[in-house]
Amino acid sequence: xxxxxxxxxxxxxxxxxxxxxxxxxxxxxxxxxxxxxxxxxxxxxxxxxxxxxxxxxxxxxxxxxxxxxxxxxxxxxxxxxxxxxxxxxxxxxxxxxxxxxxxxxxxxxxxxxxxxxxxxxxxxxxxxxxxxxxxxxxxxxxxxxxxxxxxxxxxxxxxxxxxxxxxxxxxxxxxxxxxxxxxxxxxxxxxxxxxxxxxxxxxxxxxxxxxxxxxxxxxxxxxxxxxxxxxxxxxxxxxxxxxxxxxxxxxxxxxxxxxxxxxxxxxxxxxxxxxxxxxxxxxxxxxxxxxxxxxxxxxxxxxxxxxxxxxxxxxxxxxxxxxxxxxxxxxxxxxxxxxxxxxxx
Amino acid sequence: xxxxxxxxxxxxxxxxxxxxxxxxxxxxxxxxxxxxxxxxxxxxxxxxxxxxxxxxxxxxxxxxxxxxxxxxxxxxxxxxxxxxxxxxxxxxxxxxxxxxxxxxxxxxxxxxxxxxxxxxxxxxxxxxxxxxxxxxxxxxxxxxxxxxxxxxxxxxxxxxxxxxxxxxxxxxxxxxxxxxxxxxxxxxxxxxxxxxxxxxxxxxxxxxxxxxxxxxxxxxxxxxxxxxxxxxxxxxxxxxxxxxxxxxxxxxxxxxxxxxxxxxxxxxxxxxxxxxxxxxxxxxxxxxxxxxxxxxxxxxxxxxxxxxxxxxxxxxxxxxxxxxxxxxxxxxxxxxxxxxxxxxxxxxx
Numbered sequence: 025x026x027x028x029x030x031x032x033x034x035x036x037x038x039x040x041x042x043x044x045x046x047x048x049x050x051x052x053x054x055x056x057x058x059x060x061x062x063x064x065x066x067x068x069x070x071x072x073x074x075x076x077x078x079x080x081x082x083x084x085x086x087x088x089x090x091x092x093x094x095x096x097x098x099x100x101x102x103x104x105x106x107x108x109x110x111x112x113x114x115x116x117x118x119x120x121x122x123x124x125x126x127x128x129x130x131x132x133x134x135x136x137x138x139x140x141x142x143x144x145x146x147x148x149x150x151x152x153x154x155x156x157x158x159x160x161x162x163x164x165x166x167x168x169x170x171x172x173x174x175x176x177x178x179x180x181x182x183x184x185x186x187x188x189x190x191x192x193x194x195x196x197x198x199x200x201x202x203x204x205x206x207x208x209x210x211x212x213x214x215x216x217x218x219x220x221x222x223x224x225x226x227x228x229x230x231x232x233x234x235x236x237x238x239x240x241x242x243x244x245x246x247x248x249x250x251x252x253x254x255x256x257x258x259x260x261x262x263x264x265x266x267x268x269x270x271x272x273x274x275x276x277x278x279x280x281x282x283x284x285x286x287x288x289x290x291x292x293x294x295x296x297x298x299x300x301x302x303x304x305x306x307x308x309x310x311x312x313x314x315x316x317x318x319x320x321x322x323x324x325x326x327x328x329x330x331x332x333x334x335x336x337x338x339x340x341x342x343x344x345x346x347x348x349x350x351x352x353x354x355x356x357x358x359x360x361x362x363x364x365x366x367x368x369x
Numbered sequence: 370x371x372x373x374x375x376x377x378x379x380x381x382x383x384x385x386x387x388x389x390x391x392x393x394x395x396x397x398x399x400x401x402x403x404x405x406x407x408x409x410x411x412x413x414x415x416x417x418x419x420x421x422x423x424x425x426x427x428x429x430x431x432x433x434x435x436x437x438x439x440x441x442x443x444x445x446x447x448x449x450x451x452x453x454x455x456x457x458x459x460x461x462x463x464x465x466x467x468x469x470x471x472x473x474x475x476x477x478x479x480x481x482x483x484x485x486x487x488x489x490x491x492x493x494x495x496x497x498x499x500x501x502x503x504x505x506x507x508x509x510x511x512x513x514x515x516x517x518x519x520x521x522x523x524x525x526x527x528x529x530x531x532x533x534x535x536x537x538x539x540x541x542x543x544x545x546x547x548x549x550x551x552x553x554x555x556x557x558x559x560x561x562x563x564x565x566x567x568x569x570x571x572x573x574x575x576x577x578x579x580x581x582x583x584x585x586x587x588x589x590x591x592x593x594x595x596x597x598x599x600x601x602x603x604x605x606x607x608x609x610x611x612x613x614x615x616x617x618x619x620x621x622x623x624x625x626x627x628x629x630x631x632x633x634x635x636x637x638x639x640x641x642x643x644x645x646x647x648x649x650x651x652x653x654x655x656x657x658x659x660x661x662x663x664x665x666x667x668x669x670x671x672x673x674x675x676x677x678x679x680x681x682x683x684x685x686x687x688x689x690x691x692x693x694x695x696x697x698x699x700x701x702x703x704x705x706x707x708x709x710x711x712x713x714x715x716x717x718x
Contacts, residue, residue, distance in 0.1 A: 200411060200414060204415070204689075204693050204696065205654075205689075205692045205693060205696055207655065207658050207659070208655055208658065208673065208688065208689050208692045208693070209689065211674065211685075212419065212673070212677070212685050212688075212689040213422070214677065298540055298542075301540070302659060305542060305659075306659075306674055308677065308678075318542075324546050325663075330546065330549060331550055331553050337543070337546065340542060341543070343540050344538050344539060344540070347538045347540065351537070351538060
């Protein structure tokens with residue numbers, strides 16, 4: 025029971041984070057590339073309810089950050105409060121590449137700025153960049169997993185179902201790929217491909233590279249399941265009735281490997297998200313100004329940012345609950361596979 | 370790629386026919402020989418694959434130069450001719466194989482020297498770091514794992530389980546950055562590089578101290594990164610053994626706890642631990658890439674990254690091959706270790 029509620033909790037968290045990342049334009053107050061050169065490395069804006077005389081204003085408001093004389097420190101200009109409006113008009117954005125809109129969930133009037141998580145070196149809102157960066161990092165993980173598993177399923181079924189020389193060749197290749205250090209391979213493959221690419225190309229390249237590197241393990245696991253499923257009585261019976269290979273695979277083999285696929289997906293997605301973050305941290309992911317979590321973390325390689333701008337760690341911190349939820353998910357999938365199987369039915 | 374995998378495929382039965390009788394020693398020799406052949410074919414496969422990739426992907430080392438207005442188009446093309454980059458792909462691969470025969474693995478355009486000496490220095494630094502880290506990780510995983518299994522559900526066990534759960538969800542990247550921030554902020558540890566400037570002038574004792582100060586943070590991060598998995602395996606294996614009738618009987622005979630743990634239980638629990646040890650042995654050259662880049666440790670990782678960013682392809686290929694070779698050799702060594710530690714297991718041909 026406890027496991028199931030943990031699993032539900034992590035599912036809810038994952039749904040929330042994926043939805044908010046998908047609708048990043050709506051939830052973020054600014055465009056990811058909008059700069060405010062007056063406010064580089066601005067700390068998170070604090071949201072007030074009570075003004076400086078101690079009178080509550082009954083709605084949340086912020087003060088404007090102004091530079092203190094000398095140095096990079098900021099202080100709040102407490103003379104005028106700027107209230108936070110819901111559903112304000114702001115920069116245009118598109119959702120899912122189709123709908124264009126200009127309403128944002130919240131925002132403040134222009135001279136003031138609301139930086140929920142501070143700003144980066146160009147004065148860009150880190151909260152907005154985090155949401156838009158999640159579009160790259162999280163969805164790269166999802167799509168790469170989909171790609172890898174499709175690749176793995178096709179090759180695994182081919183190897184397990186037909187046996188013989190396809191099996192031998194595929195399994196040798198699996199051994200070859202399993203023997204390679206995957207991060208080195210990822211870097212090497214990325215290095216042999218063109219460096220300066222558009223964000224969409226970089227995204228696509230990442231997925232292809234991950235697919236090339238990662239298909240081996242799922243393919244081997246699936247082959248094992250297919251090998252045992254192939255000898256089941258009902259499958260032999262279906263074959264003797266003259267069922268075609270395609271029918272057998274679709275109706276008898278695929279249901280057998282569904283549980284395995286789910287568990288593998290829950291294991292692989294966080295790995296690939298981390299791989300994307302690592303690659304863009306190393307400067308091989310999508311380029312500026314498009315944000316990705318690794319790219320934001322890469323500014324921490326400068327020591328002055330590392331030691332004094334703690335809010336720049338936020339993309340790393342958001343990774344922890346993501347990894348945790350996927351971990352809980354894969355654990356509970358492994359433990360009560362039969363139960364989960366019943367839910368799916 | 371296809372050629373090499375086909376070769377590999379056919380190498381197995383051939384090896385089987387020509388390699389000695391099935392005596393224990395003969396079996397090991399056979400196994401080593403087969404693994405060796407596989408490693409060579411693997412390296413051939415990787416290099417061929419990499420060359421094919423380079424041949425089809427646009428741009429090369431001199432492309433950056435072409436953007437520089439001070440270097441004329443002629444100079445660039447002369448450079449390319451000089452380094453043989455205008456030749457067809459198979460000829461370049463053949464030349465590269467010849468340079469492998471000389472023990473060079475090609476020529477680094479960015480460093481202006483053969484690849485192998487470059488790689489060896491960096492690999493030594495990496496091994497120094499990962500060796501220390503693995504030693505620390507295994508020492509703490511073994512001692513903590515044994516203690517936690519003996520006093521399971523005790524306070525130490527709870528603390529360790531909680532700590533490893535936290536470490537398990539902490540990405541290595543974040544761990545490295547946090548420790549680096551701590552080290553820079555407090556100034557307790559040296560960061561950046563492997564030695565301080567003016568290292569040569571120090572006395573041997575001070576040299577060792579300086580090296581250790583630089584080594585501390587990266588080694589700590591690496592060992593913390595691999596500790597959770599090791600600890601959990603050791604603990605699970607020990608728990609299983611400690612629950613067995615033989616150990617309960619030993620306890621009933623009044624044998625001391627220390628002796629039971631380390632003379633009776635640990636050797637039995639060693640099987641999964643040894644294969645895990647083999648894995649960490651195999652990954653010695655490849656696990657530390659990210660940590661090295663974060664801590665700017667002059668190992669194989671930063672070299673590979675620089676080479677990738679400047680498209681110095683022979684260094685990329687060489688570094689990948691070296692770490693792959695290490696992985697293959699490490700996993701072979703792991704199997705042999707397993708064979709040595711447990712006489713019920715025989716190496717398969």
